[in-house]
Amino acid sequence: MDDTLRRKIQTLLDQHRTMRIATLRADGWPQVTTVGYANEGFTIYFLCGPDSQKAQNISRDDRVSLAIDDDPA
Template structure:
């Protein structure tokens, strides 16, 4: 991966805070949901309920696809990321605290709503590691993507 691609991917990861993530249900059909995320470089963290369909799907099959972008008023302004990634449960308490700290930095408004915050024992923290990244940039032409292998 060249430096230009690396900087563009990093900038897009840093400027957003929601993504759509697709996991595989037991029947083989993909399930897509929107989740908040925080990143440390290309490591992407999100949390979900321990008993959620996402947690169950990723425990069975750790492959995920995700999309990060904006809702732009003009089609030719679309920029974003589409990724294939592997998901791993964060079991290390130090990494878990780091992930939660990053998420609270990305969502500072949540600190004023402590009753709405999940308890650590109620959530599962995942780290996504990209394997393939498509950098979408329609400003370079309709449907333009640059494929990057990690």
């Protein structure tokens, strides 16, 4: 990844606080949830309950997709 793209991504991550995370349910269908996040560089942190559907999905299949949202007013 070139430095220009790296800076653009870092700026996007630093300017927002909500994202959508897509996981795969046991039946193979996607589940998308909006969550708040914090980042340290390109490392992204978010909270979810250990018994949540999202946590169950990730523990079964750790592939996820993320999309940074425009933060609500």
